[in-house]
Amino acid sequence: MGDPSGERYEWIYAVVRRIPYGRVATYGQIAALAGFPGQARQVGYALHSLPEGSEVPWQRVINARGEVSLRSEAGWEHYQRHLLAEEGVVFNDSGRVDLDRYRWEPVLRTPRSR
Protein backbone atom coordinates (compact mmCIF):
# COMPACT_ATOMS: atom_id res chain seq x y z
CA MET A 1 0.00 0.00 0.00
CA GLY A 2 2.81 2.31 0.62
CA ASP A 3 3.82 1.86 -2.99
CA PRO A 4 2.89 4.48 -5.58
CA SER A 5 0.31 2.25 -7.23
CA GLY A 6 -1.52 2.04 -3.94
CA GLU A 7 -2.12 5.74 -3.75
CA ARG A 8 -5.87 5.22 -3.95
CA TYR A 9 -5.76 3.22 -0.80
CA GLU A 10 -3.95 5.98 1.00
CA TRP A 11 -6.71 8.42 0.14
CA ILE A 12 -9.24 5.94 1.38
CA TYR A 13 -7.36 5.30 4.60
CA ALA A 14 -6.97 9.02 5.13
CA VAL A 15 -10.73 9.46 5.07
CA VAL A 16 -11.38 6.46 7.29
CA ARG A 17 -8.95 7.86 9.84
CA ARG A 18 -11.15 10.92 10.09
CA ILE A 19 -14.17 8.98 11.30
CA PRO A 20 -14.57 9.98 14.96
CA TYR A 21 -14.65 7.49 17.80
CA GLY A 22 -18.16 6.19 18.29
CA ARG A 23 -19.36 7.09 14.80
CA VAL A 24 -19.66 5.08 11.60
CA ALA A 25 -19.55 5.72 7.86
CA THR A 26 -20.62 3.69 4.85
CA TYR A 27 -18.40 2.32 2.09
CA GLY A 28 -20.05 4.52 -0.47
CA GLN A 29 -19.62 7.55 1.74
CA ILE A 30 -15.91 6.91 2.16
CA ALA A 31 -15.49 6.35 -1.55
CA ALA A 32 -17.15 9.66 -2.37
CA LEU A 33 -15.16 11.59 0.23
CA ALA A 34 -11.93 10.03 -0.98
CA GLY A 35 -12.68 11.22 -4.48
CA PHE A 36 -13.92 7.96 -5.99
CA PRO A 37 -17.71 8.26 -6.08
CA GLY A 38 -19.51 5.08 -6.92
CA GLN A 39 -16.54 2.90 -6.10
CA ALA A 40 -17.68 1.56 -2.78
CA ARG A 41 -16.28 -1.85 -3.61
CA GLN A 42 -12.80 -0.43 -3.72
CA VAL A 43 -13.18 0.80 -0.19
CA GLY A 44 -14.03 -2.69 0.97
CA TYR A 45 -11.11 -4.04 -1.00
CA ALA A 46 -8.75 -1.46 0.47
CA LEU A 47 -9.83 -2.23 4.00
CA HIS A 48 -9.52 -5.92 3.31
CA SER A 49 -5.87 -5.50 2.43
CA LEU A 50 -5.19 -3.54 5.58
CA PRO A 51 -2.45 -5.13 7.68
CA GLU A 52 -3.48 -6.45 11.05
CA GLY A 53 -2.84 -4.07 13.89
CA SER A 54 -3.37 -1.10 11.63
CA GLU A 55 -4.26 2.19 13.22
CA VAL A 56 -6.92 2.76 10.61
CA PRO A 57 -10.32 2.45 12.33
CA TRP A 58 -11.69 0.03 9.74
CA GLN A 59 -14.37 -1.15 12.15
CA ARG A 60 -16.21 2.13 11.73
CA VAL A 61 -16.97 1.43 8.10
CA ILE A 62 -20.21 -0.47 7.55
CA ASN A 63 -22.56 -0.92 4.62
CA ALA A 64 -25.38 1.34 3.52
CA ARG A 65 -27.94 -0.77 5.33
CA GLY A 66 -26.30 -0.09 8.65
CA GLU A 67 -24.99 -3.60 9.09
CA VAL A 68 -21.54 -5.07 9.38
CA SER A 69 -20.62 -6.59 6.04
CA LEU A 70 -19.74 -10.26 5.89
CA ARG A 71 -16.20 -11.18 4.97
CA SER A 72 -14.82 -14.27 3.33
CA GLU A 73 -13.35 -15.29 6.64
CA ALA A 74 -16.09 -15.82 9.17
CA GLY A 75 -15.82 -14.61 12.72
CA TRP A 76 -14.66 -11.11 11.98
CA GLU A 77 -18.16 -9.79 11.82
CA HIS A 78 -18.53 -10.56 15.48
CA TYR A 79 -15.21 -8.91 16.27
CA GLN A 80 -16.13 -5.76 14.41
CA ARG A 81 -19.41 -5.48 16.24
CA HIS A 82 -17.58 -5.94 19.50
CA LEU A 83 -15.20 -3.10 18.69
CA LEU A 84 -18.05 -0.80 17.77
CA ALA A 85 -20.02 -1.75 20.84
CA GLU A 86 -17.02 -0.77 22.92
CA GLU A 87 -17.16 2.64 21.32
CA GLY A 88 -20.74 2.96 22.36
CA VAL A 89 -22.34 2.23 19.01
CA VAL A 90 -25.69 0.58 19.57
CA PHE A 91 -27.03 -2.25 17.42
CA ASN A 92 -30.77 -2.69 17.24
CA ASP A 93 -32.72 -5.95 17.37
CA SER A 94 -31.94 -6.64 13.75
CA GLY A 95 -28.24 -6.24 14.44
CA ARG A 96 -28.08 -2.99 12.58
CA VAL A 97 -26.85 0.47 13.39
CA ASP A 98 -29.19 3.41 13.14
CA LEU A 99 -27.34 5.43 10.54
CA ASP A 100 -29.44 8.51 11.19
CA ARG A 101 -27.96 8.54 14.63
CA TYR A 102 -24.41 7.23 14.32
CA ARG A 103 -23.39 8.19 10.84
CA TRP A 104 -20.43 10.52 10.67
CA GLU A 105 -21.15 13.67 8.78
CA PRO A 106 -17.94 15.51 8.00
CA VAL A 107 -18.11 19.22 8.44
CA LEU A 108 -18.03 20.68 5.02
CA ARG A 109 -16.51 24.02 4.52
CA THR A 110 -19.23 26.53 4.15
CA PRO A 111 -18.52 28.67 1.12
CA ARG A 112 -18.36 31.74 3.24
CA SER A 113 -18.36 35.04 1.57
CA ARG A 114 -15.35 37.21 2.01
Place this chain on the structure above:
DNA sequence: GCAGTGACTAGTA
Protein backbone atom coordinates in the same frame (compact mmCIF):
# COMPACT_ATOMS: atom_id res chain seq x y z
C1' DG B 1 -5.74 -9.77 -22.41
C1' DC B 2 -9.80 -11.95 -20.70
C1' DA B 3 -12.81 -13.77 -17.01
C1' DG B 4 -13.98 -14.36 -12.25
C1' DT B 5 -14.17 -12.24 -7.68
C1' DG B 6 -15.46 -9.00 -4.03
C1' DA B 7 -15.75 -6.04 3.73
C1' DC B 8 -20.69 -2.30 -2.25
C1' DT B 9 -25.04 0.12 -3.78
C1' DA B 10 -29.32 1.67 -5.87
C1' DG B 11 -33.02 0.01 -8.32
C1' DT B 12 -36.68 -3.18 -9.40
C1' DA B 13 -39.93 -7.03 -8.52
Place this chain on the structure above:
DNA sequence: ATACTAGCCACTG
Protein backbone atom coordinates in the same frame (compact mmCIF):
# COMPACT_ATOMS: atom_id res chain seq x y z
C1' DA C 1 -39.27 -8.10 4.42
C1' DT C 2 -36.23 -10.95 0.70
C1' DA C 3 -34.17 -11.77 -4.15
C1' DC C 4 -32.21 -10.63 -8.15
C1' DT C 5 -29.94 -7.16 -11.40
C1' DA C 6 -26.93 -3.99 -13.37
C1' DG C 7 -23.23 -0.96 -12.58
C1' DC C 8 -18.95 -0.40 -10.47
C1' DC C 9 -13.49 -1.29 -11.07
C1' DA C 10 -8.95 -3.02 -8.98
C1' DC C 11 -6.99 -7.23 -8.30
C1' DT C 12 -5.83 -12.05 -9.47
C1' DG C 13 -4.82 -16.20 -12.11
